[in-house]
Amino acid sequence: MTAPLEVEDLSFSYDSPLALKGISFTVRPGERVGLAGANGSGKSTLVWCILGLLRCGGSVRLFGEPPGGGVLARVGVVFQNPEDQLFLPSILDDVALPLINRETPRTAAHARARAMLAAVGLAGCEGRPAAALSLGQRKRAAIAAALIDAPALLLLDEPTAELDGRSVRQLKELLLGLDAAMLIASHDLSFLRDIALRAVVLGEGKILRDGPVGPVLGDSALLLDAGLI
């Protein structure tokens, strides 16, 4: 089975020095991988590179294909900043958009979007624009939008950063119930320990460690070095 995500010798620079250097790793079907790293370590830049939104060196393959075109329909994304993906007059429209784009009838698309918004605790907010929601609520709407079309790969950038305890618990349950492969960029180590099978630790744009989540996120010297504790 083709790996949902293969990254090989990826490098990227906004200016100098390099923001990402020699990044190689694979996410296999159904695998949940935590991308742990301190602020500024390069997590969001890596997510943008994976999606082909930044031109980087090396190679990225999504389901065996370069990013862009049809393959992106199989990828659900939650950007760190929800404003990057919620822009329609209501979050119901934002969440239904991927279905509408695939020519799902409007009534059916809206029914599924309502159910997805309820699953992230936003029942009753469907008619509001993202601008009229709190940051945590916007993040949850972005999660609903990422999940609506049953993606086979999910890229989640700081999914818990603005969420309260209950929302984090609901998100954990939601994600653990999915078969999708996931790359979860976060410095929330407790969330990653609960959700990921593997952890890739980034430090100053390089992979410091890649391995099973327990031993990797249990290595205090590594976490200290990475600025995670």
Ligand SMILES: Nc1ncnc2c1ncn2[C@@H]1O[C@H](COP(=O)(O)OP(=O)(O)O)[C@@H](O)[C@H]1O
């Ligand atoms: N638009 C930008 N222009 C220049 N440098 C940037 C830009 N965005 C991020 N950076 C720099 O790239 C590095 C990685 O940032 P980022 O990927 O946002 O890290 P993280 O998501 O891990 O916090 C940081 O040093 C950051 O300051």
Ligand SMILES: [Mg+2]
């Ligand atoms: Mg970031």
